Amino acid sequence: MKRRIFLATSAGAVLSVLSRPVAAVAQSSVLTTLVNEYAAGGVVREGRVKFDIARLVDNGNSVPIEVTVDSPMTRQQHVVGIKIFNEKNPQNDVAQFTLSPQSGRARVATRIRLAATQQLVAVAKMNDGSCWTHTVEVLVTIASCVEE
Amino acid sequence: MARTLITVPETAKAGEIIEIKALVQHPMETGYRRSSDGDMLPRDLIRTFTCHFVVGPTAASAAEAGELVFAATFHAAVAANPYLSFNFRATASGTLVMVWNGDKGFAQRETVNLRVS
Numbered sequence: 001m002k003r004r005i006f007l008a009t010s011a012g013a014v015l016s017v018l019s020r021p022v023a024a025v026a027q028s029s030v031l032t033t034l035v036n037e038y039a040a041g042g043v044v045r046e047g048r049v050k051f052d053i054a055r056l057v058d059n060g061n062s063v064p065i066e067v068t069v070d071s072p073m074t075r076q077q078h079v080v081g082i083k084i085f086n087e088k089n090p091q092n093d094v095a096q097f098t099l100s101p102q103s104g105r106a107r108v109a110t111r112i113r114l115a116a117t118q119q120l121v122a123v124a125k126m127n128d129g130s131c132w133t134h135t136v137e138v139l140v141t142i143a144s145c146v147e148e
Numbered sequence: 149m150a151r152t153l154i155t156v157p158e159t160a161k162a163g164e165i166i167e168i169k170a171l172v173q174h175p176m177e178t179g180y181r182r183s184s185d186g187d188m189l190p191r192d193l194i195r196t197f198t199c200h201f202v203v204g205p206t207a208a209s210a211a212e213a214g215e216l217v218f219a220a221t222f223h224a225a226v227a228a229n230p231y232l233s234f235n236f237r238a239t240a241s242g243t244l245v246m247v248w249n250g251d252k253g254f255a256q257r258e259t260v261n262l263r264v265s
Contacts, residue, residue, distance in 0.1 A: 062227040073237075089225050090180050097234075098219035102201065104165035104237030110220075111227040113178075 027135045031121045034085045034092055038123055039131040048132040051084075051122040055137070060114040060144035069106035069124040069132065073099075079106040081125045088118040089144075113144035150174055152258050154246065159263045160238040168199065168218075171231045172248050172256060178224035194222050194230055194250035203242040214245065238264045 027035075035044055052066040071079045078101045084094040097108045106124065114120075121135045155169040172194065179191025202214030218234045236244075241264045248256040 066233075086225060090178070091224055093223040094225040095223060096221040098216070099234075100216060100218070102215060102217050102237055103235050105235040107233075107235055108218075108220075109231075109233035111231050113225045113227050 027121065027133075028087050028119050030087050030092065031085055031119055031135065035121060035123050035131070035133055038083050038085075039125070042125070042129040042131050044123075044131045044133060046133055046135075049082075049122050049124045049134040051120065051134040051136050053120065053136055053138055055139065057114055057138050057140045059142050060116075060140045061142075062111045063114055063138075064109070064111050066107070066109040067122045067124070067134075071106040071124075071126070073101055073104055073106055075101050076127075078103075078127050079124050080127050082106075082108055083123045083125075084112070084120065085123070086112075086114065086118060086120050088116040089114065094120070114138065114140045115143045116140055150248075150254075150256050152246075152256065154258055154260055156244060156260045156262060159265060162239055162264050163237065164264075165235050165237050166262075167233060168236055168244065169231070169233045170197070170199075170246055170258075171229060173229055174248075174250070174254070176222070176224070176226060176228045176230060180224065191224070192251045192254075193224060193226075194248050194254060196221055196247075196249045197230070197232060198247050199234075199236075200245045200247075201236070201242055202245060203240050214242070217244070238262060240264055 048070040050068045057063050067082055069079045079099050082097045085092050086094050117140045119137050124132045151173040153171040157166050160166050174194050177192040181189045197220040199218045200214040201217050217236050244260045246258045
C-alpha cells in the first residue's frame, strides 16, 4: 500500500471513531417500566434532557446531581415536571420536581444517595404531555450505608 | 426548628432569571437502617418542598396565596440535609415563601424578600 493512501485511510478511520456519537446506555427494564408509568401514555423519547452526575462516585451518601432540559420555558412550551428514578436502591423513586414557566430555566440540582453501582434515569415531562429521558450509568465505590 | 440556608440575590433586574439555593438541616432517615442495638431506625423524611412567589412588598404574611414557582417530592434516596437549586424569572418585587413538610410533623417555613428594579 502506498504511504499516502495508508495515511489518508487511517486518518479517516480515526475520525470516524472520534465522531461516532457516545453509545447510548441500554436502559434496564426496571427503569423503562417506571418511565412509562410516569409518562402515563405520553410519547417517551431519548434526548433534550441532560443528567449531570459523576460517572465514578466515591461516596454514595451524597452525590451531587443536576438535570437540565432543553426548553424555552414559555407559557406555550415548558417543562411541567422532572422525575428521577434509580435501578437498585431499596426504593426506585428518588425525587420529583414541579416546574412552571416562572422557573425561567428548566434546571434543578440536588444531592442524592446511591446504594450500588447502577443506572439512573431523569425524565422530563413537557406541557404537551411528551416525555424526554436521559439514562446514565454510575459506578459507586462506597455505597450509601443501608446498615447502621 | 431546623436550620436553613437560603441563597437568593437581594436584587434582580426585571426579567432576569435568578438562581435560588435552599438547604435545610434534616437527617433524612431512610427507614432501612438499624441502630447499634439492632433495632430498625424509623423512617423520618422530609416529603415535600414548595416555593411560592407572592407579589408585593408586604406579602410575607399572605401565606401561600402566591404563584407556585417550584415544588419537590423527596424519597429516601435524597441525601441528608436536602439541598435544592432551581431558577426563577423575576418580574416584580415580592416575597419567596419556602415550605418544607415531612414525617413526625416536620414543618419549616422561610420567607425571602426579592427586590426587582
